[in-house]
Amino acid sequence: MDSFAYRGGELFVEETSVRDIADAAGTPCYIYSQATLEDHYDRLVEAFRPIDPLVCYSVKSSSNLAVLRVLAARGAGLDAVSGGELFRAKAAGVPLSKCVYAGVGKTDPEIRDAILGGLGLFNCESEEEFENIARIAAGLGRETRVALRINPDVDPKTHRYTSTGKKETKFGVDLERARRFFMRYGRDRFARLEGLHLHIGSPIYTVEPYREAMLKTVALVDALAGDGFEVRSIDLGGGFGADYESAQSPPLKEYADAIVPLARPLYERGVRFILEPGRTIVANAGILVVRVLYTKTSGDKRFVICDAGMNALLRPSHYGSFHFIWPVVPGPEMVPARRTIDPNLPGTVAQDVVGPLCESGDFLALDRVLPASIRRGDLLAVFTAGAYGMSMASRYNSTPLPAEILVSGRAAQTVRARESLDTLVEHERTPAPLGLAARTA
Numbered sequence: 001m002d003s004f005a006y007r008g009g010e011l012f013v014e015e016t017s018v019r020d021i022a023d024a025a026g027t028p029c030y031i032y033s034q035a036t037l038e039d040h041y042d043r044l045v046e047a048f049r050p051i052d053p054l055v056c057y058s059v060k061s062s063s064n065l066a067v068l069r070v071l072a073a074r075g076a077g078l079d080a081v082s083g084g085e086l087f088r089a090k091a092a093g094v095p096l097s098k099c100v101y102a103g104v105g106k107t108d109p110e111i112r113d114a115i116l117g118g119l120g121l122f123n124c125e126s127e128e129e130f131e132n133i134a135r136i137a138a139g140l141g142r143e144t145r146v147a148l149r150i151n152p153d154v155d156p157k158t159h160r161y162t163s164t165g166k167k168e169t170k171f172g173v174d175l176e177r178a179r180r181f182f183m184r185y186g187r188d189r190f191a192r193l194e195g196l197h198l199h200i201g202s203p204i205y206t207v208e209p210y211r212e213a214m215l216k217t218v219a220l221v222d223a224l225a226g227d228g229f230e231v232r233s234i235d236l237g238g239g240f241g242a243d244y245e246s247a248q249s250p251p252l253k254e255y256a257d258a259i260v261p262l263a264r265p266l267y268e269r270g271v272r273f274i275l276e277p278g279r280t281i282v283a284n285a286g287i288l289v290v291r292v293l294y295t296k297t298s299g300d301k302r303f304v305i306c307d308a309g310m311n312a313l314l315r316p317s318h319y320g321s322f323h324f325i326w327p328v329v330p331g332p333e334m335v336p337a338r339r340t341i342d343p344n345l346p347g348t349v350a351q352d353v354v355g356p357l358c359e360s361g362d363f364l365a366l367d368r369v370l371p372a373s374i375r376r377g378d379l380l381a382v383f384t385a386g387a388y389g390m391s392m393a394s395r396y397n398s399t400p401l402p403a404e405i406l407v408s409g410r411a412a413q414t415v416r417a418r419e420s421l422d423t424l425v426e427h428e429r430t431p432a433p434l435g436l437a438a439r440t441a
Contacts, residue, residue: 018379021412146192150196
């Protein structure tokens with residue numbers, strides 16, 4: 001559930017008119033509901049309470065500092081996949097001891113800074129990466145904690161770009177190599193290999209892949225115990241779904257009911273659990289608001305051309321993802337009952353909602369049933385846009401980045417100013433000599 005609802009024929013976020021926000025902030029803009037962020041986080045914590053996990057919100061899903069601060073105030077740690085995301089964690093006031101750091105391409109400076117900052121846990125992806133972490137830790141004379149990312153070879157039935165738990169992905173190591181990995185590195189003095197990490201993909205709309213992954217993980221923990229290695233932490237990853245369409249995702253309790261019974265015996269043996277939710281917390285907590293620039297008909301096709309497309313929301317063109325779209329002020333007679341529309345609804349017609357970029361793939365929706373009355377100047381709300389929306393936005397075609405607005409009740413604040421044309425080029429204004437040393441061929 002979320003805090004976006006139509007009242008009197010127009011869309012509100014909590015107690016605030018979306019039209020008023022768009023008129024004040026301009027478009028395109030992202031609007032987030034603080035109450036929804038808090039509610040989704042609290043529901044997740046409650047569902048998994050029997051194993052008392054550290055919930056490390058996935059920064060990559062929506063990385064605005066205001067979003068991070070809202071969740072940190074509820075007790076969340078953070079899941080980072082770059083040095084930039086760790087920097088955001090510090091800027092949001094989250095101690096690195098409550099952060100986990102994943103990603104296949106950690107650089108030496110990032111590793112060094114994380115160790116010196118007291119990182120809670122490295123999620124290690126390969127043998128060479130572990131050796132590098134161990135080398136840097138030894139050079140600093142500082143111990144650090146490491147979990148090995150494993151691929152349980154589970155098919156999450158999601159988009160191939162976001163399926164991460166099969167043997168063939170670039171992430172982690174397969175189960176057959178995991179035991180050899182511990183035998184080789186499990187007694188390092190400075191890089192303390194003490195945990196397992198798994199993340200099978202996102203979004204996942206059935207619980208069975210989690211159950212299968214947990215069964216394999218429990219078996220690996222027991223095998224490692226037989227080899228003389230104690231697993232002290234298990235990072236279960238995230239990937240829980242969100243409602244891009246009505247009631248698309250199972251309740252969080254269903255995910256927990258699949259995972260907790262298998263995890264609890266390990267928890268009672270002292271294993272600490274970590275979760276890395278992102279989408280399930282923030283997706284339905286955000287919308288993208290765009291303004292219609294023009295409408296046109298070409299052949300039998302009707303187009304609605306907006307002031308943002310794949311530059312602001314890449315998911316439809318990149319993943320083929322569905323986002324429900326509807327006017328911000330459709331009038332009482334056209335208020336949707338749910339986030340799916342009857343294709344035969346009177347007063348509607350199939351239309352392509354496209355952006356302003358010079359790309360045929362620049363669209364937000366294709367052949368989408370929308371009110372035939374949509375005209376230049378109308379505002380459209382793109383729902384469930386909080387996750388992987390602004391965090392994947394680009395400046396392609398030199399389009400400045402959108403504004404971001406956070407709403408709490410009747411209060412709205414700009415948490416990221418709209419990028420100006422001046423800031424768009426500020427890093428390019430003054431060329432500077434690179435300072436290369438002279439050398440002979």
